[in-house]
Amino acid sequence: MSVVISTTDVCRFFGDDDETLVKAVDHVSIEIERGEFTAIVGPSGSGKTTLLHLIGGLDNPTSGSVNLSGTNIAAMSGTALSDFRRDHIGFIFQAYNLIPVFSAEENIEYIMLLQGIDAAERKRRVTEILKQVGMEGLADRRPNKLSGGQQQRVAIARAMVSHPEIILADEPTANLDSRTGIALLDLMKELNERHNMTFVFSTHDEKIMKRASRLIHMQDGKIVLDEKK
Amino acid sequence: MLLFKLAFRNIFRQRRRSLLTAMSLTGGYVLSVFSFSMSAGSYNNAIAFFTQDHTGHIQIHKEDYLQRPKIHKYIEAPEDLSAMLDANERIASHTLRVFSPSIAYSDTDNTPAQVIGVDLDRERTTSTLAAKVSEGSYINSEVDGEGYYSAMIGAGIANNLDIGLGDELILISQGADGSIANDIYMVGAIVGDRTSSDRSTVFLPLAAAQEFLSMYGAVHEVSILLNDDGRAREEAEALQNLLPDLSVDPWQVVEATFYQSMQTDKRGNAVFMGIIIFIVFVGVMNTVLMSVLERTREFGVLKAIGSRPAKLAAMITLETILLALISVLLGLLISIPLILWFTYSGFALPEPMDVGGVLMSHITGELSPFVFGAPLLLILGFAIIISIPAGVRAALNSPTEAMRSH
Ligand SMILES: Nc1ncnc2c1ncn2[C@@H]1O[C@H](COP(=O)(O)OP(=O)(O)OP(=O)(O)O)[C@@H](O)[C@H]1O
Ligand SMILES: [Mg+2]
DSSP: OOEEEEEEEEEEEEOSSTTTOEEEEEEEEEEEETTOEEEEEOSTTSSHHHHHHHHTTSSOOSEEEEEETTEEGGGOOHHHHHHHHHHHEEEEOTTOOOOTTSOHHHHHHHHHHHHTOOHHHHHHHHHHHHHHTTOTTOTTOOGGGSOHHHHHHHHHHHHHTTOOSEEEEESTTTTSOHHHHHHHHHHHHHHHHHHOOEEEEEOOOHHHHHTOSEEEEEETTEEEEEEEO | OHHHHHHHHHHHHTHHHHHHHHHHHHHHHHHHHHHHHHHHHHHHHHHHHHIIIIIOSEEEEETTTTTSOOTTOOBSOTHHHHHHHHHOTTEEEEEEEEEEEEEEEOSSOEEEEEEEEEOHHHHHHHSSHHHHEEEEOOOOSOBOTTSOEEEEEEHHHHHHHTOOTTOEEEEEEEOTTSOEEEEEEEEEEEESOTTSTTTTEEEEEHHHHHHHTTOTTOBSEEEEEESSGGGHHHHHHHHHHHOTTEEEEEHHHHTHHHHHHHHHHHHHHHHHHHHHHHHHHHHHHHHHHHHHHHTHHHHHHHHHTTOOHHHHHHHHHHHHHHHHHHHHHHHHHHHHHHHHHHHHTOEEEEEEEEETTEEEEEEOOOOOHHHHHHHHHHHHHHHHHHHHHHHHHHHHOOHHHHHHOO
């Protein structure tokens, strides 16, 4: 199996003096392999979100390195990092965060537009992916005309459509009722199995954790347990 | 294309706010267009007024006659010059004049008078003198049975000397050769009324004035009307090159006081408009910045999924420019009929307004690309400037904030 992401002694501290210093992520070294379906779990404030941000190149570590497909993104910034995120990482947010003035279809199309993919190919991929997330027929709806579960399906489609190496999701089901949440997770799992897509997500929900193939437990910024099933 | 859609939809998202912003931009635009039109229009009217009244577009004199008029600074034998001006197709017409201060007498009274000898036929097509005759009729250059030339006198002189049509008028002055000049004329017409600028003027046929002043065919001034009134400076320069021994000046120099006060006034106007537009823009900048701050999360998401920071800034600029364009188009729709009416019809003022020394009682505007174009460029330029701080704010937005918002 090939390693998609690895971190080496990655740290993210907030605050500058000793009293206010928060070690949100503290010397974390992990390797995530292609096709894994990994959940990051742990109590509130244990550093799950911060770790996902570091892996996703949204935040720069205080020290240590983050390697994605052989590139150390800890050292990158600005346009280079933007382009790297665009081409290699997909994001799913707890609050869906679709662009409200765009329809479902346009939300998915946008990222391909940033990549410079031509119109015909964009159209083809949008149609295909909407079918995969079970949203065919709702392409023209704007987010405010979609339920939370439907919005999150569009968000999954948006994250997948650029064919990233990895999809990161910070509590993707936290805003959904448990049945919708589980259905959504099943969809992610199905995409993971069918396309060998790598997912890393955080969650508090026991039922969600059960579906993960690997559980990384965090506490006080450190990994305390790494279970592979 | 999708970016345009995004910008457009974002504008229409906050309908009420966009409408208010657009309205203040539209209002600022219409106000600027109107003000530019009024300023250009009233000055153009004033310019048209005095260039046609007497100044012409270009004047030719001997030496520094314009600054220091002396009777002996005259243009000798102007026939060749006259023929050359007649042959120039950019010149509509020209006239020849002589000037001298004098004292006018009736049987009982005397009063100072400015004698102007004019080429009666040429003056008719070059200035509005013929139209200013208020009593009698435009004179000719013949002598009557008793050997007297006719004169047209200002209403002020008629009043001071208590004379009218058909009465005798005696003029005394000094000739170009230093001799005492005096002669008798018949009043053939009265010019203007007691308030007009010609109230103390006596107009004589050119030949009569030349004889009176012992000037023998010479003239003090050639006044020229051009076909294109906007080319006074260029044509004056061209004529000056042809006439190295004479002084050729455009109306901007002849009426230097007016011209300078017009320039000062226009600058003042521009500054005033600039301040108004600036106030409008501070308000607009505020709303643009606000709309970006409100969308912090959205910009964070756009950035997280891979929009380049510069692209986000460009998006804000595009949004602002689109809004400004929509506003200006709306402003054009409003101001085109307004300026058409203003230019071709205008309105009467309750009190006459002083425009650089010329009293105007009816105001009309000007219709020109400048009047519409200058405020348009100003607004679009401002829109770009305004979007910079908002764009920078969006570009610097941290994507982690977006991920964190629960
Ligand atoms: N920008 C910041 N400035 C200061 N401290 C921060 C910042 N972001 C996170 N922290 C702190 O870092 C620690 C880890 O936060 P993080 O959000 O990663 O936890 P989490 O595991 O995602 O928690 P939750 O389950 O509540 O989402 C917390 O103590 C938090 O207060
Ligand atoms: Mg969190």
